[in-house]
Amino acid sequence: MSQSQYLEVFIDESQEHLQAINDNLLQLEKEPGDLSIVGEIFRSAHTLKGMGATMGYEDLAHLTHNMENVLDLIRNDQLEVTSHVMDVVFEAVDDLEEIIVDISNGGDGKQDVNEVVKHLETLQGLEPAPSEEQAAKAEAVQPANTINENYDEYEWTVLAQSQEQGYQAYQIQISLDEKTMLKAARVYMVFEVLEQIGDVIKSTPSADELEEEKFDFTFVVTLLTTTEADEIKQRILKVSEISSVYIEIVNIDQYKENTTKEKNQGKEKAKSPAKKQEKPKKKESSPGKKGTELNKTIRVNIDRLDVLMNLFEELVIDRGRLEQISSELNNTELNETVERMSRISGDLQEIILNMRMMPVDQVFNRFPRMVRSLSKELGKKVNLEIIGAETELDRTIIDEIGDPLVHLIRNSIDHGIEHPDVRKSSGKPEEGTVELRAYHSGNHVFIEIKDDGAGINKEKVINKALENGVVTEEDLEKMTDQQMYGLLFASGFSTAEEVTDVSGRGVGLDVVRSTFESLGGVVTVDSELGKGSLFSIQLPLTLSIIDVMLVEVAEEKYAVPLTAIVETAIVNKEEVYSAHNQKVIDFRGKVVPLVFLHEIFQVPAEETDNEFYSLVIINKGEKVAGLVVDSLIGQHDIVLKSLGNYLSNVFAISGATILGDGQVALIVDTNALIK
Numbered sequence: 288m289s290q291s292q293y294l295e296v297f298i299d300e301s302q303e304h305l306q307a308i309n310d311n312l313l314q315l316e317k318e319p320g321d322l323s324i325v326g327e328i329f330r331s332a333h334t335l336k337g338m339g340a341t342m343g344y345e346d347l348a349h350l351t352h353n354m355e356n357v358l359d360l361i362r363n364d365q366l367e368v369t370s371h372v373m374d375v376v377f378e379a380v381d382d383l384e385e386i387i388v389d390i391s392n393g394g395d396g397k398q399d400v401n402e403v404v405k406h407l408e409t410l411q412g413l414e415p416a417p418s419e420e421q422a423a424k425a426e427a428v429q430p431a432n433t434i435n436e437n438y439d440e441y442e443w444t445v446l447a448q449s450q451e452q453g454y455q456a457y458q459i460q461i462s463l464d465e466k467t468m469l470k471a472a473r474v475y476m477v478f479e480v481l482e483q484i485g486d487v488i489k490s491t492p493s494a495d496e497l498e499e500e501k502f503d504f505t506f507v508v509t510l511l512t513t514t515e516a517d518e519i520k521q522r523i524l525k526v527s528e529i530s531s532v533y534i535e536i537v538n539i540d541q542y543k544e545n546t547t548k549e550k551n552q553g554k555e556k557a558k559s560p561a562k563k564q565e566k567p568k569k570k571e572s573s574p575g576k577k578g579t580e581l582n583k584t585i586r587v588n589i590d591r592l593d594v595l596m597n598l599f600e601e602l603v604i605d606r607g608r609l610e611q612i613s614s615e616l617n618n619t620e621l622n623e624t625v626e627r628m629s630r631i632s633g634d635l636q637e638i639i640l641n642m643r644m645m646p647v648d649q650v651f652n653r654f655p656r657m658v659r660s661l662s663k664e665l666g667k668k669v670n671l672e673i674i675g676a677e678t679e680l681d682r683t684i685i686d687e688i689g690d691p692l693v694h695l696i697r698n699s700i701d702h703g704i705e706h707p708d709v710r711k712s713s714g715k716p717e718e719g720t721v722e723l724r725a726y727h728s729g730n731h732v733f734i735e736i737k738d739d740g741a742g743i744n745k746e747k748v749i750n751k752a753l754e755n756g757v758v759t760e761e762d763l764e765k766m767t768d769q770q771m772y773g774l775l776f777a778s779g780f781s782t783a784e785e786v787t788d789v790s791g792r793g794v795g796l797d798v799v800r801s802t803f804e805s806l807g808g809v810v811t812v813d814s815e816l817g818k819g820s821l822f823s824i825q826l827p828l829t830l831s832i833i834d835v836m837l838v839e840v841a842e843e844k845y846a847v848p849l850t851a852i853v854e855t856a857i858v859n860k861e862e863v864y865s866a867h868n869q870k871v872i873d874f875r876g877k878v879v880p881l882v883f884l885h886e887i888f889q890v891p892a893e894e895t896d897n898e899f900y901s902l903v904i905i906n907k908g909e910k911v912a913g914l915v916v917d918s919l920i921g922q923h924d925i926v927l928k929s930l931g932n933y934l935s936n937v938f939a940i941s942g943a944t945i946l947g948d949g950q951v952a953l954i955v956d957t958n959a960l961i962k
Contacts, residue, residue, distance in 0.1 A: 293342070294342070294390070295586075296586065297338055297342050297390075298387060298390060298391045299586060300334075300338065301335060301338060301339075301387045301390075302387060304331040304332075304334055304335045304338075305331075305335070305380065305383060305384055305387065306652055306653070307327070307328075307331045308328050308331045308332060308335075308380055309380060309652075309653075309655075309656045310652060310655075311324050311327045311328045311331070312328060312373065312376060312377060312380070312656075313655050313656060313659065315328065315368060315373070316368070316370075316373050316659075319367075319368035322361075322362055325358055325361050325362045326362065328358055329355060329358045329359070329362060332351050332354050332355050332358060333351075333355060335347070335351050335383070336348050336351035336352055336355060337469055339351060339396075340469050341469065341472075344386065344390065344396040346386060346396065346397055346398050346400050347383060347386045347387075347396055349400060349404065350379055350382055350383060350386075350400040350403060350404060350407075351383065352466075353379070353403075353404050353407040353408065353411075354376060354379045354380075354383075354407060356407070356411050357372070357375070357376060357407050357410050357411060358376075360410070360411060366410065366411075372410060375403075375406045375407060375410055376407075377656070377659075377660070378403050378406065379403050379406075379407060382398060382400055382403050385398060386398050434458040434460050434507055434533070434535050436458050436489070436491060436507055436509060436537075438489065438509075442488060442489055442509075443539075445488055445511075446488070446509075446511070446537060446539050447539055449511045450539050453513065454485070454511045454512060454513060455511070455512060455513065455536065456509060456510070456511055456536065456537035456539065457509070457510045457512065457516060457519065457534050457535065457536060457537065458507060458508075458509055458534070458535045458536075458537055459481075459507065459508050459509075459510055459519065459523070459532065459533070459534050459535075460505060460506075460507050460532070460533040460534075460535075461477055461505065461506055461507075461508070461523060461529060461531075461532055462504055462505045462529070462530045462531045462532075463504045463505070463528055463529060463530060464504070464528040464529070464530045465504060465530075466528070467504070467528040470500045470502070470504070471497065471498050471499070471500050473526060473527075473528050473529065474497045474498070474506065475498075476526045477508075477523055477526055477529070478508075480522050480523055480525070480526060481508065481510050481512075481519075481523070483522075484510075484512050484514040484518075484519065484522065485510045485511050485512025485513070485514065486510070486511045486512070487508050487509065487510055488509050488510075488511060489508070489509040490506060490507065490508045490509070491506065491507045491508075492506060504530075509537065516534045516536070519532075519534060520532045520534055587642075589643075589682055589683065592639075592642055592643055592682075593683075595639060596639060596643065599635070599636065599639055599832070600832065600926045602632060603632070603636065603832055603924060603925075603926050604926055604945055606628065606629060606632055606924075607923070607924075607925075607945075607946060607947030608947045608948075608949075609625050609628070609947075610625055610629065610947055611946075611947030611948050613625040633924070636832055636924070640832065643681055643682050643683075644679040644680065644681060644682070645679060645680065645681075645682050645685050646676060646677050646678065646679050646680075647675070647676060647678050647679070647680050647685065647725045647732075647734070648676035648677065649685055650685055650688055650689045650692060651673050651676045651723060651725070652676075653689070653693075654671060654673070654692075654693075654696055654723060655671055655673075657693065657696070657697075658671040658696065658700065658721065661697060661700050661701075662700060665700065665701065666706060667700065667704050667705075667706055667707065667719065668707050668717050668718040668719065669700055669704055669718065669719050669720075669721060670718050670719070670720050670721070671696075671720075671721050671723065672720060672721070672722045672723070673723050673724075674722065674723070674724040674725070675724050675725035675726050676725065678725040678726055678727060678732060680725075680732050680826065684732075684806055684826055684827075687802065687806055688734070688802075688803070688806070688824075688826070690802070691798070691799040691802045691803060692723075692734065692736070692824075694796070694798075694799050695736045695799060695822050696721060696723070696736055698796070699721050699736055699738040699740065699820065699822070700719075700721060700738075702740070702741075702743075703719075703721075703738040703740030703741060703742070703819065703820055704719035704721065704738055704739075704740040704741075705719065705740055705741050713817070715739070719738065719739055719740055720738065720739050721736065721737070721738045722735070722736070722737040722738070723735070723736055724737070727850065728850075728851065728906070728907050728958065731825050731826060731827055731958055732825075732826045732827075733823060733824065733825055733826070734823075734824045734826065735821060735822065735823045735824070736821070736822045737819065737820070737821045737822075738819045738820055739818065739819040740819050740820065741816070741817060741819075742814045742815050742816040742817055742818055742819055742820055743772055743775070743812070743814035743816070743820055744816060745768065745771055745772070745814075745816070748771060748772065748774055748775060749763060749771060749774075751774075752771075752774045752777065755777070757774055757777045758774060768813070769811055769812065769813055772812040772813065772814055773811065773812060775796050775812060776796045776797055776799070776800040776810065776812075777797060803824055803826070806826060806827070808824055808825055808826040808827065809824070809825045810822065810823070810824050810825075811823045811825075825958060827941065832924060832925070832926055832927070833848055833849070833850075833924070833925060833927055833954075834848070834849040834850070834922065834923075834924055835847055835848055835849055835922070835923055835924075835925050835944075835954065836849055836852055836855070836903060836919065836920075836921070836922055836923075837919075837920035837921060837922075837923050837946075837952065838884075838901075838903060838914070838916040838917075838918065838919055838920060839916060839917050839918045839919075839920055840884045840885050840888065840890050840892070840916050840917050841885060841890045841891060841892050841893075841917060842890075843888070843890055843952075843953075844920065844946065844950060844952040845884065845888075845916070845952060845953055845954070845955050846923070846925055846944060846952050846953070846954045846955065847903050847905065847914065847955050847957060848954070848955075848957065849922065851905045851906065851907070851957040851958070852903055852904065852905055853904040853905065853906050853911065854904050855901070855902065855903050855904065855919055856874070856902045856904060856913070857899050857900065857901055857902065858872055858874075858899065858900050858902060859898055859899055859900075860898055860899065860900060861898075863881065863900070866878070869881075870883075872902075872913060874904065874911075874913065877911065879904065879911050879912060879913050880912050880913070881900075881902070881912070881913045881914075881915050882912050882913065882914050882915065882960050883915045884914055884915060884916055884955075885915075885917075887938075887939060887960065888939075888953075892917075900915050901915070901916050901917065901918055901919055902914065902915060902916075903916060903919070905957045905960070905961065906961070907957065907958045907961040910961045911961075912960060912961045914955075914957075914960070923946075925944040925946070925952070925954070926944055926945070927941070927942045927944060927954060928942055928943050928944060928945070929942055930942060930943060938959060939955060939956045939957075939959040939960050940953050940954065940955065940956060941954050941955070941956040942954045
């Protein structure tokens with residue numbers, strides 16, 4: 288693996304750990320007494336520190352180390368979880384995020400973290416008496432004059448035999464520097480040095496515990512070697528971050544005397560060490576199991592998945608063609624082969640599509656933290672409710688929607704949610720609510736940001752739009768309320784009276800709209816003064832292969848996404864009524880408006896004496912409509928192709944596809960047909 292690939296893994300894993308730290312910190316703030324949460328945060332921070340130190344990002348490792356110290360105090364009930372403590376820890380997390388962003392943008396990860404470190408050290412109480420504590424710790428680390436290592440009978444035997452062969456047995460007590468970031472790595476380096484000059488027959492703590500860093504800063508090893516003690520010491524001290532080395536010769540003659548006494552006392556004591564030997568063996572097996580479980584997933588570059596998807600799209604088009612030829616030739620063997628191939632490629636298609644899909648949770652999980660900071664900054668009380676975070680969306684879209692959503696949520700809190708006293712005086716609860724909701728509808732995903740704040744002052748928007756020349760009074764007369772609210776998305780438009788750090792500079796919403804539109808999405812806004820606003824974003828799944836119902840209108844074929852279809856039906860023309868200049872039917876006790884596709888797409892249709900209408904009942908959320916078509920062809924898998932830039936604004940068409948017989952069918956955007 289090259290350095291750049293290591294870096295990708297480092298960045299991905301660092302972001303995951305930072306997210307885990309953020310989530311757990313927010314949870315800890317709600318449940319300050321739950322120390323298991325602190326343990327989770329500590330583990331993530333510890334891993335992050337180790338990764339940062341290994342990759343050479345000193346500022347990241349230094350900052351995480353100090354954050355760990357604070358968490359350790361909380362874990363040991365020496366520091367209370369207060370709002371101030373959380374603010375400082377969050378401040379540290381912010382700096383860590385900035386460092387990771389810098390690294391992912393090609394930077395060197397260097398950042399001035401002194402200010403945050405100082406705040407963390409103040410929490411640790413290091414400033415008044417650092418020297419005393421350090422001195423006390425330093426004393427504890429100092430090696431004792433005598434090393435009390437215990438050996439079982441087998442180990443004593445090995446030691447005695449080695450002595451007879453001319454080897455010397457040493458007990459070596461090694462202490463690491465307290466600032467050591469990667470203790471396990473230093474232990475590994477010490478072992479490597481020792482194994483060059485002899486055999487390590489025992490260590491305390493055990494090798495497993497040393498590897499998992501389950502020790503303070505001191506460990507003892509027993510070495511069989513022919514090398515002199517001074518040289519051993521010098522070799523170990525060449526390993527960096529070793530603070531001291533103390534060496535003693537193992538007194539084997541003393542053991543021989545004791546053994547003789549023990550033999551006389553009985554064999555009971557000889558049995559007990561044998562039991563001790565079994566414990567390390569059990570521990571050895573557990574890391575192996577962990578390793579296999581951890582290696583069940585791999586990371587794949589999204590570009591490779593794009594290539595795979597493009598190739599599969601071609602395969603799906605050819606599959607359609609083969610199915611067509613097979614049905615025309617009506618050859619049994621060919622039919623069976625094509626059916627088998629279709630089944631296998633269907634399974635393959637599902638696997639490839641699932642590989643690209645990710646829950647929007649990947650984007651949403653950054654918002655609780657942001658809302659906390661922003662509400663504190665603005666002196667407001669805000670509760671963020673997230674619904675439908677498990678809704679899946681293509682990875683490429685997920686990568687793009689984060690920033691515009693951040694902007695909309697910040698806007699809702701800044702402009703929408705009122706201050707607690709204002710809310711109280713208007714009969715609302717002091718805490719405002721921002722609801723972030725995601726759901727599937729048709730071949731689209733909808734993301735909504737709804738708040739129960741002050742709403743948008745329509746008159747103010749209109750006046751500002753007229754003042755800026757965005758719209759004329761004649762235009763306004765023809766506009767619906769939603770279109771008027773849509774004026775907020777005009778470039779440079781802002782109704783904010785004050786320019787703040789959060790908003791009011793007249794930039795943002797137009798960028799938000801253009802970002803979503805570049806993804807093939809649509810943003811709409813609705814509001815009620817005094818009650819709140821709703822920003823709704825409609826995004827395509829961009830799944831290039833979708834299930835559709837093929838329908839026929841005159842000579843033309845259209846594809847209706849299966850996800851938007853409730854059911855199909857055939858109704859008698861006599862069952863059609865008129866209401867508010869709209870043809871409707873009573874369908875299962877519900878009034879369903881009819882949409883005649885030949886009118887919408889201006890397809891020349893001949894008058895027929897058919898007494899029935901073929902309908903495709905579609906839905907958009909809770910709204911339902913019936914598409915009137917000439918005939919229903921059947922269900923198919925199709926490859927969705929964009930119409931390109933020249934035809935980007937065709938009403939109610941989201942793309943096109945090539946059918947098995949080479950014909951082109953347009954894909955209906957059902958959401959555009961339901962009002």
